[in-house]
Amino acid sequence: MISYNSTIKLNTNEQIINYSNEVIIRLEKTLLAFQDAQTARYNYLTSTNTDSLKLYDVAQKQIDRNIQSLKDLTRHNYQKQEQVFLLNKKNNNRLDFFEQKLYFKQNKEVNVSHDLALSYAVKKLLYNLEETETKVLLNHIILSKISFHKTVIAFLIAGFGNLALVTQLYYLIKDYAVKLKKTEAALRQSENRLQTIIDAKPESIKLIDKDGTLLEINASGIEMMEVESADAIIGRSLCSVITPEYQKAYRLMHESVCRGNKETLEFEMVGFKGTRRWMKTHAVPLPTENSGFLHLAITRDITQRKASEEKLQTQAALLDVVTNAILVKDIHNRILYWNKGAENIYGWQAQEVHGEKSSRLLHKEHSSQQDDALLSVIDRGVWQGELHQVTREGKEIIVESRWTLLRDQKGQPKSILAENTEITQNKQLETQLLRTQRLESIGTLAGGIAHDLNNVLAPILMSVQLLERKLSDSQHLRLLKTLENNAQRGASLIKQLLSFARGIEGKRTLIQIKYLIAEIEQIVRETFPKSIQLNVNITSDLNYVCGDATQLHQVLMNLVVNARDAMPKGGKLEISAENLQIDEYYAQMNIHAKTGAYIVVTVADTGVGMHPEIQERIFEPFFTTKEVGKGTGLGLSTALSIVKNHGGFVNVYSELNKGTIVKIYLPIQKAEETNVSCCDESEDLNGSGELILVVDDEPAIRKITKSCLEAYNYRVLTASNGIEAIEIYTKYQQEINLILLDMMMPEMDGETTIGLLQKINPKVKIVAISGLVLNYDSTLDKSLNLKAFMSKPCTGKDLLHTLAKVSREFR
Secondary structure, three states, rough: OOOHHHHHHHHHHHHHHHHHHHHHHHHHHHHHHHHHHHHHHHHHHHHOHHHHHHHHHHHHHHHHHHHHHHHHHHHOOOOHHHHHHHHHHHHHHHHHHHHHHHHOHHOOOOOOOHHHHHHHHHHHHHHHHHHHHHHHHHHHHHHHHOOOOOHHHHHHHHHHHHHHHHHHHHHHHHHHHHHHHHHHHHHHHHHHHHHHHHHOOOEEEEEEEOOOOEEEHHHHHHHHOOOOHHHHHOOOEOOOOOOHHHHHHHHHHOOOOOOOEEEEEEEEOOOOOOOOOEEEEEEEEOOOOOOOOEEEEEEEEEHHHHHHHHHHHHHHHHHHHHOEEEEEEOOOOOOEEEEEHHHHOOOOOOHHHHHOOOHHHHHHOOOOHHHHHHHHHHHHHHEEEEEEOOOOOOOOEEEEEEEEEEEEOOEEEEEEEEEEEEEEOHHHHHHHHEEEHHHHEEEEEEHHHHHHHHHHHHHHHHHHHHHHHHHHOHHHHHHHHHHHHHHHHHHHHHHHHHHHOOOOOOEEEEEEEHHHHHHHHHHHHHHOOOEEEEEEOOOOOOOOEEOOOOHHHHHHHHHHHHHHOOOOOOOOEEEEEEEEOOOOHOOOOOOOOOEEEEEEEEEOOOOOOOOOHHOOOOOOOOOOOOOOOOOOHHHHHHHHHHHHHHOOOOEEEEEOOOOOEEEEEEEEOOOOOOOOOOOOOOOOOOOOOOEEEOOOOHHHHHHHHHHHHHHOOEEEEEEEEHHHHHHHHHHHOOOOOEEEEOOHHHHHHHHHHHHHHHHHOOOEEEEEEEHHHHOOHHHHHHHHHHOEEEEEOOOOHHHHHHHHHHHHHHO
């Protein structure tokens, strides 16, 4: 029975021993697999090697299989099964934390101590389970000794074997503990190095809680906050140091970051010692264990940068005040800076030209001037000269340009500062002045020639008269008559030369111009071809001038004859006269004009017109476009001289195949009986804030017209061509009251522009203006539905009277 019982006990103990052995083996395998998983995980986190991640997955699967086996082995032992379930839970917690480590690996934001704690808990539980099972194993070995001696010996052998296993496990655990201590020491050393690096950063690094209180701060942040240590500010709200005007923006940024958003903000703060600083913070959300976010702020002191920006803004504002164009470009001609003066002169906005090549914007084609200037400024450091450039609208302008080379810290050419002054109008006035001087020089020469010819012709005429008295032969007398006629013709030419060169004075009296025009009208109607239609328009209140009636008659006769010759196939000839008050607005547009009261006589034809190059020379003596024998070239030069001697001036407007207009300006005689005013001075010419769109391709006219209208309480928009006018009118249609439109423009002429404007708004009010009046007669005015028509040039008061009249009629 004892033997049986011993055998039964022995069998039972053997089963328990086998069971314990199996449990211990599974625990050991679990421990080894766990160690492999730890190693593979560490390798992956430090090297991002996917092979390590694969080894980690293999080891984790082994751990899962061993834990499942332990669950099966302990299913009849509630206490052991509860410990196995606890082991499984801790292992799962470790897995979850590893996933978080993978998620936050890029930002290095990992709680190392928490990771070590989870790993240590799993290992400790494995050791406890193995130790408990080893004790059970030893206990049953002792029971087996008592039950049966042989079984005891067998159990002792097995026991010693298990003791060896336990001993080996002990040394393994001891070795792991040593490695664990080394790892912890390395981690502490790494944390110290990281803290040193963070404290060495020039930026302020802060960790802020959801409620706005400070949790952590580095050394640079402590210095910026002007406190002795972190303890003085940790736990306090940072809003107290933000200046009041930025506190709301800072709170909104903090709330956004705590919701998981990245933000950037520039603000001012005042340190605890009173120093004001400009700060720029980059705020990022930092996840927490409870799925929330903390506020990690990396803040840089930008006070010096802000001061530099303010200085640059001040300098830029000063540069924008000047009227000259100031631009900076690199040595490859790319534009880096463009002031307001450049915007006004060229029409390009700064944001449109930045980075663009100036040669592409400011020149129609390749400019050798530009190349020479660039080489000169790089070689000498400075360059100055004139450049021919174009505006955004394609208008050619002339600028006086001064370039200065700017170098970098190494002395290498870096950029070029250019200051450009527009001198287009000055150049035009200079051209007029040079033309006048040239005419004066030619006049002086012509006067000398006329004097010598007079000396030659005088004895010839005297000789002819003497010979006529001595000869009776009719054939000889006819020859003498021919000689006399030609000599007198020569004398007449000399008289014209002298009139041009020296301004021969005749008898000056008060003259009513309308009587002179009446004489010219009679001659035209009686002698000119019937294919030429004459129209005379003289105002009823035309004033007087002081002058030589014969000379002025010669001027008018010359103009109508030229008009006749320009219309060989017929056409329209118009002669008109009116009073005109020339103001500063008009005087700025003509070098010869002076402010005052004038009579303007206009002779206009619809003939062949003239090329601009011919217009430049028409007042030169002996220059003519007529065939040989049909013109002397002295008519217009003499007419110009006569008008100048009367204190007036002449303007000519002509276009090929469209006609020519000549305007003679003569000063009104200043006498008490003479009314020199052409307008009602008592009339109120001020506007009521009406918005006028001025459309003209000449920048000077646009500029002066805008200044004139604004001075009389009008608002003005300007356009340089019909296309731009359509764009502006489409945008401001409801505000624009009237359009002042030039009829001759590039890209789109006046008639086309009017048609498009009337398609947009059939009731649009348009006042047309042109230098060729006859091209726009009353019939065409009605078809275009114009409210008024004006001829160039007009005075400021003429323009204001017309606008006032249109406003009264269509209110």
